[in-house]
Amino acid sequence: MMVGLKSYGVYIPYFRLSRAEISKSWGGFPAPGERAVANYDEDTITIAVAACRDCLRGFDPQEIERLLLASTTFPYGEKQSASIVAAALDLKKEALTLDLSSSLRSGTTGVRLAFEAIRAGTSKNILVCASDIRMGLPNGPRELEFGDGASALLLGDTGVIATVDCMFSSNEDIYDVFRPAEENCVRSWEDRFCREAGYTQILLETITAAAKKFKFTAKDFAKAVLYAPNPGYLAGVARAAGFDLKTQVQDSLYSMVGNTGTALSSMMLAAALDEAKPGDRILWVGYGDGCDVIVLTVTDEITKIQERKTLQKHLTAKNTLSYPKYLRWRSVIETEPPMRPKPEPASAAALYRDRKCGMALYGVKCKDCGTVQYPVQRICMSCLSKDNFEDYCFAHRIGRITTFSHDNLAVSPDPPSTVAVVDFDGGGRIMMDITDRDPSEIKIGMPVEMTFRHIRYVEGIHNYWWKCRPMRSSVLS
Amino acid sequence: MESIKDKVAIVGMGCTKFGENWGKSYDDMIIEAVYEAYEDAGMEPKDIQAYWIGSYWSGLPAPSMPLSTILKVGYKPVTHIENMCATASDALRNAAYAVASGACDIALAIGAEKLKDSGFSGLPTDEIAMGITSTAPNTFRSRNFTAPSHFAMMATSYFNKYGLSPEEGKRMLAKIMVKNHHNGSFSPKAHFQREITIEQVLNAPIIAWPLGLFDCCGVSDGAAAAILVRGDKARSFRKDPIFVKALQIAVGWQEGYMNPQHDWTMVKETYQAGLAAYAEAGIKNPRNEISMAEVHDCFSITEAVIYEDLQFTRRGGAREEVDAGTFELTGELPVNMDGGLKCFGHPIGATGLRMMYEIYKQIQGKAGPRQVKHPKLGLTHNLGGTPGGATVSVSIVGP
Numbered sequence: 110m111m112v113g114l115k116s117y118g119v120y121i122p123y124f125r126l127s128r129a130e131i132s133k134s135w136g137g138f139p140a141p142g143e144r145a146v147a148n149y150d151e152d153t154i155t156i157a158v159a160a161c162r163d164c165l166r167g168f169d170p171q172e173i174e175r176l177l178l179a180s181t182t183f184p185y186g187e188k189q190s191a192s193i194v195a196a197a198l199d200l201k202k203e204a205l206t207l208d209l210s211s212s213l214r215s216g217t218t219g220v221r222l223a224f225e226a227i228r229a230g231t232s233k234n235i236l237v238c239a240s241d242i243r244m245g246l247p248n249g250p251r252e253l254e255f256g257d258g259a260s261a262l263l264l265g266d267t268g269v270i271a272t273v274d275c276m277f278s279s280n281e282d283i284y285d286v287f288r289p290a291e292e293n294c295v296r297s298w299e300d301r302f303c304r305e306a307g308y309t310q311i312l313l314e315t316i317t318a319a320a321k322k323f324k325f326t327a328k329d330f331a332k333a334v335l336y337a338p339n340p341g342y343l344a345g346v347a348r349a350a351g352f353d354l355k356t357q358v359q360d361s362l363y364s365m366v367g368n369t370g371t372a373l374s375s376m377m378l379a380a381a382l383d384e385a386k387p388g389d390r391i392l393w394v395g396y397g398d399g400c401d402v403i404v405l406t407v408t409d410e411i412t413k414i415q416e417r418k419t420l421q422k423h424l425t426a427k428n429t430l431s432y433p434k435y436l437r438w439r440s441v442i443e444t445e446p447p448m449r450p451k452p453e454p455a456s457a458a459a460l461y462r463d464r465k466c467g468m469a470l471y472g473v474k475c476k477d478c479g480t481v482q483y484p485v486q487r488i489c490m491s492c493l494s495k496d497n498f499e500d501y502c503f504a505h506r507i508g509r510i511t512t513f514s515h516d517n518l519a520v521s522p523d524p525p526s527t528v529a530v531v532d533f534d535g536g537g538r539i540m541m542d543i544t545d546r547d548p549s550e551i552k553i554g555m556p557v558e559m560t561f562r563h564i565r566y567v568e569g570i571h572n573y574w575w576k577c578r579p580m581r582s583s584v585l586s
Numbered sequence: 587m588e589s590i591k592d593k594v595a596i597v598g599m600g601c602t603k604f605g606e607n608w609g610k611s612y613d614d615m616i617i618e619a620v621y622e623a624y625e626d627a628g629m630e631p632k633d634i635q636a637y638w639i640g641s642y643w644s645g646l647p648a649p650s651m652p653l654s655t656i657l658k659v660g661y662k663p664v665t666h667i668e669n670m671c672a673t674a675s676d677a678l679r680n681a682a683y684a685v686a687s688g689a690c691d692i693a694l695a696i697g698a699e700k701l702k703d704s705g706f707s708g709l710p711t712d713e714i715a716m717g718i719t720s721t722a723p724n725t726f727r728s729r730n731f732t733a734p735s736h737f738a739m740m741a742t743s744y745f746n747k748y749g750l751s752p753e754e755g756k757r758m759l760a761k762i763m764v765k766n767h768h769n770g771s772f773s774p775k776a777h778f779q780r781e782i783t784i785e786q787v788l789n790a791p792i793i794a795w796p797l798g799l800f801d802c803c804g805v806s807d808g809a810a811a812a813i814l815v816r817g818d819k820a821r822s823f824r825k826d827p828i829f830v831k832a833l834q835i836a837v838g839w840q841e842g843y844m845n846p847q848h849d850w851t852m853v854k855e856t857y858q859a860g861l862a863a864y865a866e867a868g869i870k871n872p873r874n875e876i877s878m879a880e881v882h883d884c885f886s887i888t889e890a891v892i893y894e895d896l897q898f899t900r901r902g903g904a905r906e907e908v909d910a911g912t913f914e915l916t917g918e919l920p921v922n923m924d925g926g927l928k929c930f931g932h933p934i935g936a937t938g939l940r941m942m943y944e945i946y947k948q949i950q951g952k953a954g955p956r957q958v959k960h961p962k963l964g965l966t967h968n969l970g971g972t973p974g975g976a977t978v979s980v981s982i983v984g985p
Contacts, residue, residue, distance in 0.1 A: 448706050452726070453713045459724035467727040482844050484721040490844055512746070512850045514738035515795040518708050519730040525795065526730040530739060530974075532846040540719065540843050540974070542729045548795075553746050565726060574727035 112227050113272035113405065115234070116263040116414055117379045118164025120156045121256075121366055121423035122147045123545035123578075124430040128253050134432050135248040144367030146430050147242050147257040149438040149522040150544055150562040153182045154190055155573065157240035158197045158561040160259035160372070162504075164236065166417065168263065170198050174232045175205040177223060179215035179239040179371045181288065183208060184571050194238065196468040197561045197573065199502065205232075213286075213336070215239070216260070216371045217395025217403060223264045224273045234265045241370030246294045247441060251286075254338055255295075256367020260375035270414050271382065271391070271405040277319035280399035283307050286338075308338070308396060309346045315400035316350055316392070325404065327351035331389035332381045334359040336374040336396040365424055371397075378405075380420045385411055426581045428547060438522050447520045454567040465500075470559060470575050472537055473498035481536030501537070508533045508541075508557045508577055515548050531557060531577050545578040556580050589866045593686040595820030595827040596812050596983070598627025601943040604808035604931035605777040612644050612700040613656045615809035620657060620696060623811040627823060631657065634813070635690035640667040640677030640697040641935035643710060653696070668935070670970020671882060672835060673697060675938030675979035678812055679833040685814050697940070698809035699933030709733060709805060709934070719843070734794035734802055736972035737885035741796050743850035744887060748902045752796050758905045759886035760787035763800050765914050766883060766922050770929025772915075772955040777804040777931030801886040806931025810939035812946075826950045831963065832866035832982040834859045842974025853888075855978035856895035856969060863980035864897075867963070872897045876919060876982075877961040878948060880941035882969040883926040892967060893921075896980070915956060923948060923956045934970075938979060941966035949985050 124147075128140035147156060157178060165173070176198075178191035191206035200206075209215035216239030223235035240259035245251025264273075285307035288295045297303060312335065320326060327333070333352045337343030340363050347358045359381045361373070369376055374395040381391055385407045395401040436442045465471045465485075472483030480491035481501055488495055508531035515525035527543040529551075543551060544562060557577035564572045600622025602615045610618070616639075624631060639653045650664040669676040674697025681695040704710035712731060720728040745755035764784055770776040782800060790799035820827035836859035842848040860872070869875045879896070883889035890904040898919055899907045907913065913921035924930050924944040927937060945964035947953045963984040970977040 449708065450704075450706065450710055450713050453717075455726045456724035459722055460727075463722040463725045463727065467721045467725055490839065490841070511846070512739040512743035514735040514742060514797075515792070516730070516732055516735035516738070517791075517795075518734050518793050519732045520712075521730060525792075526735070528729050528731075528735045528739070530743075530842070530850060536846070538844055538846045538848075540729050553742070564728070567726075572726055574721065576729075 110228070110266050111269045111272055112224060112266050113264065113269040114262055115265045115268050115270060116164050116168060117375070117382060117419065118160050118162070118166070118261045119376050119379045119419055119423055120159035120163060120259045121145050122151060122156065122258065123426060123428055124148060125427050126430045126432065126435050130432050131253055137248070140253045142364035144253070144256040145258055145369070146435050146438070148545060150564070150576065152184055152563045152571065153180050153240045153242050154184060154193050154571070155561050155563055156242070156257065156259040157190070157194050157238045160240065160261040161194060161198055161236060161238050163419065164261035164263050165198070171201050173200050173204055173234050173236050175223065175226065175235040176200060177207050177209055177219040177235065177237045179209040179219045179237070180241050181211060181213060181371055182242050183210055193573070196464055199469040199504070213371050213397030214395045214399060214401055217374050217393070217401035218278070220262060220264065220403065221276050221278065221401060224276065227264055227266055234263065237262045237264065239372040239375055241372050243370045244294045244439060247436065250300070251295050251297060254368050256369050258366055258369035258372050258376055260372045260379055262375055268410055269408055270410045271407045274404040274406055275323045277315065277322060277402040278399065279311065279315040279318070281311050283398070304342055304345070308342055309349065311400050312346050312394060312396060313349055315402055316394065319402040323404065327357070329390055330357060330392045331385065332359050332391045333357050334374065334377045334381045334391055334393045336377070336394055337361045338368045339363050382407070382411065383415055383418065383420050387411060422581055434523065449520050452565050452567045455565070455570055455572045457570065460572070467574055470502060470504040472501045472503060474501040481533070483537050483539050503533060503537060503539065504559050504575070506533045506535060506559070508539070510551065510553055510555050510557060512553060513543065513551055527551060529577065542576045543578060544576040550579060590682060590686055590833055591831050591867060592829045593817045594682040594814050594830045595817045596830070596942070596946060597815050597820055597823040597827045598623040598629060598813035599811065599943045599946050600626060601775060601810040601940055602808050603775045604806045604933060604940065606702045607807040608702070610807065612698060615700070615807060616653065616656055616696060616698045619698070619809040619811040620694065623694070623813050627813045629813060633692055634659070634662070634694045636662060636681070636684055636693045637664040638667055638677040638681045638693065638695045639664060640673040640695070640938070641699055642668055642670060642673050643934060644698060644700045669835065670977045671884070671934055672938060672968035672970045672977050672979035673935040674810065674940070675966065675968045675981055676835060678939060678942065678981065679835065679979070681814050682830055682833055685816055691816055691819070693814045694811060695814060695939065696809065696811045697936035697938055699935040700807050701805050701933055702807050707805065732794065733972065734797055734885065736974060737887055738794040738797045740850050740891060740973040741887040744891065745796070747849065747851045750905070756788055756796055757784065758908055759801055759890060760784045761908045762883070762889050763787050763886050763928055766926040766928040769915055769923055769956060770925025773924045773930060776925045776929045777806045778925070778929040797885055797887065803884050803927035804929070804931040806933050808931060808933040808936045808940065810936050810943050812939055812942060826985070828946050828949050828983045828985060830981070831984050832863035832980070834862040834866060835977065835979045836862065837977045838975050840975030842972070848974070850973055852891055852901070853895055853969060853973050853976055853978065855976040856892055856967065859978040859980040860896045863982050867982045869963070869982070873899070873919065876963050876965050878920045878923060878945065878958045879965040879967065880924070880926070880944050881921055881967040883922055883928050884932060884969065888969060889921070889926070896965070896967065915958070920958050923953065923958060938966060938968045941968070942981065942983070945983055949983070
């Protein structure tokens with residue numbers, strides 16, 4: 110039985126914040142590069158959904174048997190995030206869902222758990238997603254370092270693009286980077302301690318122990334994919350582990366995305382797999398409260414997934430964000446509240462009844478006349494037949510803008526709010542907001558794709574629904 | 587199906603000044619409008635046999651008992667009506683049906699709204715609207731809803747369909763708003779009574795692209811009232827009553843939100859309510875037979891499309907009619923003689939009866955500098971909701 114990765118996907122938000130702009134705002138030394146910032150309507154859940162959708166392109170969500178979701182920034186202390194993601198992905202009810210929380214390493218640990226379950230024959234298709242939107246205090250090093258993003262891996266025992274050959278883990282109790290449950294921003298001990306006693310030492314010890322157990326050396330690998338909060342840490346540990354910096358070490362995406370926390374190691378793996386050749390061996394290392402070491406071998410199947418240009422399409426679809434907008438979107442600063450009605454809470458009972466239509470974007474298709482309609486209707490808008498429908502999912506369909514407006518009156522952290530009439534290829538119409546857009550590019554007739562978004566947070570309930578966005582790239586079709 | 591034509595007449599009306607009535611409460615405005623109507627009809631409060639109070643947002647969820655308390659109606663029937671922006675017209679319609687049925691001989695219809703206690707600019711109803719436009723009630727899974735953006739989408743689509751650049755389209759709409767401001771300048775009870783220029787409209791801040799500040803109507807407080815009696819008894823109350831010819835309502839099923847066939851360049855509900863009203867009133871050629879109209883210019887594009895939906899002109903013909911001055915005070919078919927929603931203001935639940943107040947005064951020849959020459963049939967039109975899903979009233983009255 111060949112067990113390993115069947116697919117991978119990532120999600121990098123549309124907006125990039127220049128580190129130089131952050132530094133300039135505080136009078137500091139201009140830091141290089143830019144970091145990805147989740148839109149105001151995104152959170153750990155929505156970007157996880159986006160990465161999973163990217164990963165599951167061409168796969169049937171109903172065949173997923175388990176979803177493991179890793180993050181340090183889940184929206185609820187009590188209420189599972191994986192089940193929210195499962196609802197948006199339209200996974201089957203019998204799918205096992207689990208949140209893996211609190212450690213930056215939980216993404217790679219999740220892969221290990223998934224691998225072992227498949228090898229043990231208890232499951233065939235397991236989706237492992239890692240997603241983080243971490244915060245550092247303004248004018249601090251972590252605000253510069255962090256980026257927002259998510260990544261997803263599908264593991265199974267058929268059609269494998271990279272086999273998992275061996276795995277090794279360690280744990281360590283250390284206060285290098287950490288966040289008390291009641292705080293929003295990540296704290297850190299002195300950088301030299303974090304780097305030397307923490308990151309570098311723990312990585313080297315674990316890699317060395319794994320190498321001894323599984324009898325490998327640095328030269329065996331085409332690529333080392335080592336979690337690293339920044340390029341300095343990465344270069345130091347890679348050199349010490351015996352890797353050639355120019356040819357063997359996967360870039361940490363620091364200059365374009367930033368440290369995406371739990372999601373970073375699998376996002377770096379995706380970048381490596383985008384460039385890998387059949388037969389390549391990859392040393393993959395996750396870090397946080399210890400270390401996970403995983404060895405992979407790329408198979409001939411890799412070329413099919415590489416056609417998606419996974420990283421490239423996310424890196425090229427982007428727009429710049431100002432620092433004040435970032436501060437507002439992440440609620441770092443309190444802005445003047447709008448003179449508009451206060452948002453009302455959604456009803457939990459109503460959300461429950463609406464979960465298939467709202468979360469998985471299902472409408473209906475009339476069995477009598479074939480008319481597609483959203484939201485779910487009981488009387489057909491076309492032939493008036495009653496309760497004679499089949500389910501019809503819009504989440505993967507392409508829509509076209511029939512008309513639109515840029516609304517300055519609507520309350521939005523990113524005015525104007527762009528709203529559109531969206532008509533779908535294959536039938537059906539939904540009125541939706543357009544997100545991740547440059548207002549000047551919006552035209553009648555332009556194609557849009559669906560994206561799962563955070564709609565409002567009122568009285569403890571995060572409310573989610575769908576918006577549309579301009580097509581990310583021509584690679585998506 | 588019988589017609590209501592000539593079975594009911596209006597013999598008294600009242601209307602407050604519309605605007606930001608900081609010094610007047612909802613109760614104050616109702617008393618003002620109702621007592622003006624009593625005086626106009628030469629009636630005592632005790633003469634009224636049944637009451638219909640229309641309000642969309644004020645006094646919810648139970649304005650009936652407050653009305654009885656405000657007016658001390660005794661132990662008579664009071665009914666609250668809500669039908670979005672057609673609320674007051676529907677209060678009038680229900681009161682008229684009661685009189686026509688013989689259930690009562692004298693009825694009072696009131697429309698009243700206090701919007702400016704909210705502290706908001708714009709309507710204080712976004713949450714209600716988001717509730718209506720959600721995937722299901724109480725989920726708030728909705729687009730970010732405002733009224734301006736939804737009418738703006740009609741402008742975007744209209745411009746596109748008829749090949750107007752945004753500049754050309756906005757200029758056409760600006761002329762309509764300049765007309766309504768001109769009319770409003772002769773209207774002492776209007777919220778806004780100032781002339782504006784096309785350049786002011788075009789250079790105003792954008793509210794919801796392509797619509798700017800002057801493309802949007804006022805958000806106002808106000809109240810209006812009408813006393814209805816049996817048509818055959820009307821002349822015993824006054825020599826110049828006006829007679830109801832048609833009262834129609836059309837409520838859409840939000841087709842524009844669901845059906846790709848709907849192209850957002852017309853409002854089907856207006857077209858359908860117009861057809862029904864013309865049939866009820868026996869009108870064959872609306873353009874020739876209607877002397878004047880008060881229509882729901884909540885936004886500039888709405889008025890342009892109403893010209894077409896009510897068959898005052900052909901589809902796509904609004905621009906040439908605007909250029910020809912057809913709907914100006916001195917034009918062939920004056921529209922919004924009192925300034926319309928744009929200038930008179932738009933207290934949601936009061937607007938339909940304010941429109942009727944203007945038609946009533948015009949037919950009686952009491953409209954002063956706004957007076958239309960030899961008016962015969964007058965039409966009022968309300969549009970609640972959005973172009974994608976609306977509740978529309980069309981009422982026709984005449985001498």
